[in-house]
Amino acid sequence: MSRLRLPLVPRSFRLAGVVAVAATILYFSVVTPPGSGVIRTGPFGILPYSTWLHGLAYAGLAVTLAYALQDRSWRDWTVLVVVFFVAVGYGGSIELLQSTLDARTADFGDLLVNAVGAAVAVMCWRVVTRWVRFYRVRRVDELEAPV
Numbered sequence: 351m352s353r354l355r356l357p358l359v360p361r362s363f364r365l366a367g368v369v370a371v372a373a374t375i376l377y378f379s380v381v382t383p384p385g386s387g388v389i390r391t392g393p394f395g396i397l398p399y400s401t402w403l404h405g406l407a408y409a410g411l412a413v414t415l416a417y418a419l420q421d422r423s424w425r426d427w428t429v430l431v432v433v434f435f436v437a438v439g440y441g442g443s444i445e446l447l448q449s450t451l452d453a454r455t456a457d458f459g460d461l462l463v464n465a466v467g468a469a470v471a472v473m474c475w476r477v478v479t480r481w482v483r484f485y486r487v488r489r490v491d492e493l494e495a496p497v
Contacts, residue, residue, distance in 0.1 A: 358484040364418035371414045372440060375407050379444045382453040404441075404460050405467035412437045412471035420484055430472045437468035 358364075415433045422429055441464030449456035 353483040354481055355483050355485055357487040358420055359487050361418065361421070364414075364420075367414045368411070368418050371407075371411050375411060375440070376444065378403075378407075379448060380451060380454065400460075401463050404463040405470070408437050408441055408464040408467035409471035411440065412468040413475060416472065416475045420479075421486075426476065426479070430476060433475075434465075434468050434472050437471075438465045441465070441468075 412433050415436060416429065419429050419433065424432075438461070441461055445456040445458075445461050448454040
């Protein structure tokens with residue numbers, strides 16, 4: 351069975367991606383969003399919009415972190431457990447920070463949604479990496495053209 355080949359860019363770029371995602375989550379977690387107080391449902395009308403945002407944000411954080419750690423010599427499950435706990439720990443830190451802000455509130459439900467988003471991302475990463483083979487890229491000209 352042929353595996354999909356995906357580039358593994360230098361670690362500094364991968365870590366910069368993690369920092370960018372974490373900084374974006376932090377920014378939108380401390381700034382009062384426009385239209386605050388208006389509860390709107392997200393896709394499919396089954397959950398509030400904010401629940402979708404929390405889940406997707408922490409899934410994104412988990413995926414970027416898993417990609418950043420892809421070339422570690424650790425076992426696959428060790429990496430995924432670290433990714434999960436770092437994402438959930440970051441979410442917990444954000445909730446604690448929000449508890450100190452007048453315009454925001456800490457919510458255990460948000461932390462739970464963050465954990466679910468990270469867990470789903472970790473499970474999906476585990477499945478996807480079974481069909482993917484990463485190759486190192488140091489320069490742009492080393493990227494392989496899709497076949």
